Amino acid sequence: MSRFAHFVAIDWSGAAGERHKGIALAQCSAGPGAPTLVRPGHRWSRAEVLHWLRHDLPRDSLVGMDLGQSLPFVDCGAFFPGWAESPPDARALWAMVDAACTDEPHLGVNRFVDASEPARHFRRHGGRCGDRFPPGRGRLRVTERAQEAMGCKPYSNFNLVGAAQVGKSSLSGMRVLHRLAGHLPVWPIDPLPASGSVVCEIYTTIAAMAAGRPPSRSKIRDGAALDTALAALASAPFHHAGPIDDHQSDALITAAWLRTVAAEPRLWHPPGLTPEIAKTEGWTFGAS
Structure with missing residues (x-):
């Protein structure tokens, strides 16, 4: 059984401007209940997501953010090889x-x-x-x-x-x-705490694959297909008829996936993750 009580997936965007269709937040609790969208119909800003994480995140949440925690380091021994000011971690x-x-x-x-x-x-x-x-x-x-x-x-x-x-x-x-420093640890840059909430990196395609979708067709834009994917993750259906935004479906599927795999030790200890990689490049939860 997972020690987490809530599971949150954030589909992220780096697009220009303040508010973005490409940002979606979904959450679910332990058990088989369907994931839900956080503030459905709302167009999020990045600053609002930060505020929500710091002030409104349910206790004991596993939060997956669809972004790269860091830049490549191991291949060249530095983020910016040849630059004396290249950061060490x-x-x-x-x-x-x-x-x-x-x-x-x-x-x-x-x-x-x-x-x-x-x-x-x-x-x-x-x-x-x-x-x-x-x-x-x-x-x-x-x-x-x-x-x-x-x-x-x-x-x-x-x-x-x-x-x-x-x-x-x-x-x-x-x-x-x-x-988020001082508010939420970020795995694996920070060790996985014994209790409380934690942020990790996700790649929504991995969640979609676990739900039965091939990598080349990971995006879901239909409510029926979304419910089929959720069923594969032992989740109740979302019950959305007709088209659905793929950013929302990515978040919904990934929240349900996090719930199904959060208790698997192998995902917290992938064979390729070393202490040096953890502090420099980070890791994608589920990549193994």
């Missing part, structure tokens, strides 16, 4: 990103990615590709290599271009994680 990276963007509204990160040294490592819009962004898909973390081995297709957090880019969402999420 994930928490220092979060602090650097937040400090560089402290006056940028809506937890944006443009000032960081456009700064002279970091910019050398990112692929940005307008054909701007830093001289340290390698050819192809870009650098990947160890956990993203584990995702590949599961059949997923992760993208580099250094890539800020294209519909599948995850870089800006991850960087904006790092500002949130930095501001």
